[in-house]
Amino acid sequence: MNLKELSDFLKLSPTTVSRAINGYPEVSEATRKRVVEAAEANNYHPSHLASGLAKGKAMAIGHVIPLSKHMVMNPHFSDFISGAGDVYCKAGYDMLIRVVAEGEEESVYKKLAKDGRVDGVIVHGPSNYDARIEALQDIGIPFVVHGRTNQDESTYNWVDVNNVRAFKRATNYLLDLGHRDIAFINGFEFMNFAMRRRSGYEEALHEASIEINPEIMFTGEMTEPQGYESMKQLLKRAKPPTAILLSSILPSMGAMRAVQEAGLTVGKDVSIVTFDDQLSFLQNSGDIPMFTSVRSSIRDAGVRVAEILLDQINQPKADPYHELWEAELVLGKSTGRPVSV
Amino acid sequence: MNLKELSDFLKLSPTTVSRAINGYPEVSEATRKRVVEAAEANNYHPSHLASGLAKGKAMAIGHVIPLSKHMVMNPHFSDFISGAGDVYCKAGYDMLIRVVAEGEEESVYKKLAKDGRVDGVIVHGPSNYDARIEALQDIGIPFVVHGRTNQDESTYNWVDVNNVRAFKRATNYLLDLGHRDIAFINGFEFMNFAMRRRSGYEEALHEASIEINPEIMFTGEMTEPQGYESMKQLLKRAKPPTAILLSSILPSMGAMRAVQEAGLTVGKDVSIVTFDDQLSFLQNSGDIPMFTSVRSSIRDAGVRVAEILLDQINQPKADPYHELWEAELVLGKSTGRPVSV
DNA sequence: TTGTAAGCGTTATCAG
């Protein structure tokens, strides 16, 4: 059943029926009631394609998600997406996802933005210099970046965590406890967030006049095995570091496993501080959380990013909008003074 | 730039231009080349809404994802989705996701199916009796279920793992090793897959004439903390079970943590067998995997489910199609004979 | 308050 049929059935014009259904003010209460009831009874739902075409709005937001070489989705996405998706849903928007091979992202973004299927897009996982930003600016479609790049950040919308500060604080906390050998297991450093985290770590060490030691710094895809393997390497050293900083709770689980396998105790023999995105399925909670961490919810980020994008769509001339969040430092069971001190 | 403008520019009719771009056979190679180049040069992309409207195809597949009470997305989704999304992308389809509160799913599915935004939908996480199935059958939209229900399974498309068999084998393996006290940490049993797993476990115990003991059987949301807490409970018992069966690698990580915290060793003091969905971010691999498991890739399931749906869309009169997969039993480091035997 | 008619950007039909 389409609009025409429904209006024939009601002996009304399509116009009136459309107005009634979309809640326009000029239609009388009596007819509105009749229309809505008939629509319900006949199980009529307006075609989104047709209304989108007519109004020039797609009522959808695009996400482009790159698969890594192993064809997997970064697990951090699922929490971000559940936050964003919830916002869209409440506002009547849909989430459109394109999963693409790494490298094709820019062209896919362009196509997505141009073919009129979405009213705005989210940029995930910005690299240090990210061509998507200029591409989207050229096209003129509203977008919000989750994170930042090294490009002029005043020209686009973004929400980011203060990664430099977070990792500086984390490092300082370990220094205060008396640690001097602090390893760092980071994400890939072409990702902007990872680069900033490294800066925070290095700044803190510099200020404490401790030399940076590349031998105890790792980068890679933030997975459980990454943490496990890296930690195993570290424990093999003649003088293993007494503390480790990690970029996500996933490798932290792996690191903990390696420590325990070696018969050592986390929080005593080895201190661990992690960045806790508060992944829903790996809660670092309890009376005293398992891990000491710098914490910021990635789901909340998804919510805010989505809200900001919808705002920008409704006020296209608004100035670029930014939010920089501070991470909490939460003490857990995984840190203590180094034994030898 | 739209089709009309491009065709004016080329001094051709919109028809011809459309045909050239869509690769219809009746257009000459010369004009096709000219058209494609001009489209490229002018950065022309056809409007998906318009073409969808004209062809009556949306070129999108709908997924409805329920948030749990804690507003989080089940992490198993992200792997499933990356598999499905990859298939869609290669076939030129988009993935449309609606994130909804638990309970609203059925009505959202109906709306999604009716408003013409998608050409088919995927049903996730079927419960034992799932009203969505009949709703979608009434509407007449193609759909594929990931899993099954207790309804007549010959009437709809599905892909499922043989959960009964998998958990029966897992239990039998532990029995063969000599275990008699085998605990079971399951998902919520209103989910059909969880119910089937329980059946497999119980069948094996029955056949071995071992009594079912509800005190060592848990159900809940499959998270790390669930495994941790349940395991802690079990270890408090006067005579803790010597082996545990778990429904996902997430609670298994938690269980392992509890065992290690208690100063015990997994694979010696406590044997663990898990169901391994091969979650990308928690690989149970290595020369000898960390966990003994019954294994079936949830990402592969996403791939197959998507492929089947696209097939059904292209051959609307095809009979319902099913695939029942057998899980592998993979031996890892987490199992051994009970110490007391 | 309601209706008429012209779009929105494509594709499909049919004729040339």
Next chain:
DNA sequence: CTGATAACGCTTACAA
């Protein structure tokens, strides 16, 4: 091989 014309199902001036 190419082109005019009518859909696709809805919204929106403009009229009544």
